[in-house]
Amino acid sequence: MRNLRITYIFILALICYSFFSCKKDSSSSSIQVTGIWSHSRNTETTQISSIFFNNWIRIHGNGFTGLQRVYFNGTQVPFIPIYVTDTDIIINVPETIPTGSDVADQTRLNTIQLVTATGQTSFEGFIFRDPDKIPSISGISYTMPYAGDVIEIYGKNLKEASVITFPDSTKGTIRSANDSILQVIVPENIDRQKYGRITIDIDNERYSSAPYMFFQNGIFLKTFTEEAMVAGGNNGIRIYSNPADIAALTGLQHNPENVIAIPATKTDIPVAANNGISGNFFKFYAYKAFNTLIEKNGDIKGTTSIENLAIQFELYMPSPWTSGAIPFKMNKNRSGVNYAYLYNITAWEWKKLVSGGVELNPFKFDNGWKTITLKFSDFPTLAMSSLKDYSTSLQTNGFESLVGYVNYDLNEDGHTPQAVKNFQMYLANFRLVPLTNLE
Missing domain, CATH: 2.60.120 (Jelly Rolls)
Structure with missing residues (x-):
């Protein structure tokens, strides 16, 4: 009877050990990114949503132990193992990663993917910026247009523009786009008495023209x-x-x-x-x-x-x-x-x-x-x-x-x-x- 009791206790202990052991493994395989932070000697660390090439960032979360691969915009990038803990990855953003329409798989645009020995995760909405692709507006073909007219916005790296805003806050319709020219249809309800800048939105950033659109006071x-x-x-x-x-x-x-x-x-x-x-x-x-x-x-x-x-x-x-x-x-x-x-x-x-x-x-x-x-x-x-x-x-x-x-x-x-x-x-x-x- 005593031997039977000992055997029962042993089996119960083994079951409990197995339960807690399995719970620990499940936790270690859970990978989560909770935020991206700047990591520079010269500036204060802040949480960020975008970064230019050749800068260091800190990926914060949990479950990073056993990190095997890191992908930015779907492209694998190198990391330094000693800069990896279970909660943080300090990593440089190389200039070799594609951005914008150059990303082959557009579902991977603005994403960070992490792969460990026990699982993987994807963090979306983080924008990698190429300094050679910073948009700018150099001029506007017609600064006194009427509703329905087609104007051209000249500049650099414009083809990813998503929103065109006139000085009165109305939105223009993009008819065609390439890196140097945007063709835009002036909205029907445009207020020609409101002067200022035309702005374009690209990757959650706003870029503007000189403030001479509809400027009639001169x-x-x-x-x-x-x-x-x-x-x-x-x-x-x-x-x-x-x-x-x-x-x-x-x-x-x-x-x-x-x-x-x-x-x-x-x-x-x-x-x-x-x-x-x-x-x-x-x-x-x-x-x-x-x-x-x-x-x-x-x-x-x-x-x-x-x-x-x-x-x-x-x-x-x-x-x-x-x-x-x-x-x-x-x-x-x-x-x-x-x-x-x-x-x-x-x-x-x-x-x-x-x-x-x-x-x-x-x-x-x-x-x-x-x-x-x-x-x-x-x-x-x-x-x-x-x-x-x-x-x-x-x-x-x-x-x-x-x-x-x-x-x-x-x-x-x-x-x-x-x-x-x-x-x-x-x-x-x-x-x-x-x-x-x-x-």
Whole structure:
């Protein structure tokens, strides 16, 4: 009987041992990631949701003992065993892992996978960032569009954009996307009186344009009858203010309210002899135009640095722009290459080919009106100053300003100008716009 009791106790003890032993094994096979933390000597440790390449992170959780493999975005990455405990993994993010659309299996995008001897787990929503793929916006094709118009956002690494937001918080529709250009349809309920930045969302980060979208407070030439216009200074141009007449010119549904046509009628423009202007231009006093804005003391003030400003205007041509330039002359008496008071606007370009030759890349108006942006910093040798000081210098020098069309090798870069058939261009809404937030 005693032996039977001992045997029973032994069996009971064995069962209890087996139970607790199995419970311990089950616990050790449970892997969980609870968060990702920064790990740098130079910064305070914080919980993070993204990281750039070549930085260290700490993966926190439990069950990491027996770690065998680590995957970032589906790609296996090396780890150092002595940097692994049951609750933490300190690991470097290598620059060899794919990101964005380069991840072969998109279900593995923004994931961390851990595999141990007893199981595996996946942590989702952590973004690996390639510094060479940081998105940026360099410009916008048309900054005064209407609902339904198609605009283009220019920049770098744009193709992953998911949301386009206009200054009034309405969302645009992405029509097409690649790394350098986003085509966006302007929303139907857009508020054109609300100016500011266009923003794009990519991988839970927001990137923005300069704050000049729909900026109308800086318009200084709209009707082309303003006091700033030089009396008798127009030559070979025509001003249109009737919407039906403007629509007949452009063939477009949406147009600016007032348009100046250069030349007055469609004309063949030969290559100019002696580097002369075509004879089609209008003149104005830039200092009078700028002083009008200064006196309003609105968003743009006399104290605003011209380094933070640009000149914008709308441009449309019925045919692609292939030759010639629009000289923006602060001093009408100076021609030739760019200098402090002259900038020759040429949106077309000659592209160098691998073969050694060149190829003409026309400036096209497929989606309608374009906005030309001319920064004051683009004028060579122009000293940056306040708008008031700059305007005063123009007035002191007695400069008349001029905008027109020329067709010769104006920048002396050796390309061959071309005669232009049936030429006419339309311009509108000359204005100053901010490149940065205004004080």
